[in-house]
Amino acid sequence: MEQRISLITLGVRDMERQAAFYDALGWQRVETQDGVIAYDLIGQTLGLYPLEKLAEDIGVDVDALGCGAMTLGHNVPSKKEVGQIIARAKEAGANVLKPASDVFWGGHHGYFEDPEGHIWEIAHNPFSPLSDKGAFRWNGFG
Structure with a gap:
C-alpha cells in the first residue's frame, strides 16, 4: 500500500x-x-x-460507525488566514470549538466542527510552508 x-x-x-x-x-x-x-x-x-x-x-449498522476521534487539517500560508477561515466557517453554520490562537510550538490554529460534527483544524505552521499550489509537507515544529 x-x-x-x-x-x-x-x-x-x-x-x-x-x-x-x-x-x-x-x-x-x-x-x-x-x-x-x-x-x-x-x-x-x-x-x-x-x-x-x-x-x-x-x-455494518449505522450505530457501529460511531464518531472517530480524528480531525481534518487545513493549513494556510499566514496566521491571519486562520481567523478569517474560522469566521467564514462560523457564518456558514460551523460551531467554533477553539478560536484562532497561538500554539506553544510557534504556530497558530483553531478548530471548528461542521454541521454534522466533523472537526476541522485550521492552522498556520511557519516551519512547514505550503507549496505554490498549496500542498502541505510536514517539516515539524521548528
Missing part, C-alpha cells in the same frame, strides 16, 4: 445541509453522482455520502 490518501469520505445524515456548508466556505463541487457529492482537493477528493449508504457499503 502506498503512503497516501486518495479519498476522504464523510458519512452524513443531511447531504444538502452539509453540501451547503462546504459551498458556503467557497468550495466548488466537482461531481454529484450516485449519491456522492465530491470536492476536488490538492491530490485527494473529499466526498459526502449518505451515512446509511456508507454503513450498507461497509456491511
Whole structure:
C-alpha cells in the first residue's frame, strides 16, 4: 500500500445541509453522482455520502460507525488566514470549538466542527510552508 490518501469520505445524515456548508466556505463541487457529492482537493477528493449508504457499503449498522476521534487539517500560508477561515466557517453554520490562537510550538490554529460534527483544524505552521499550489509537507515544529 502506498503512503497516501486518495479519498476522504464523510458519512452524513443531511447531504444538502452539509453540501451547503462546504459551498458556503467557497468550495466548488466537482461531481454529484450516485449519491456522492465530491470536492476536488490538492491530490485527494473529499466526498459526502449518505451515512446509511456508507454503513450498507461497509456491511455494518449505522450505530457501529460511531464518531472517530480524528480531525481534518487545513493549513494556510499566514496566521491571519486562520481567523478569517474560522469566521467564514462560523457564518456558514460551523460551531467554533477553539478560536484562532497561538500554539506553544510557534504556530497558530483553531478548530471548528461542521454541521454534522466533523472537526476541522485550521492552522498556520511557519516551519512547514505550503507549496505554490498549496500542498502541505510536514517539516515539524521548528
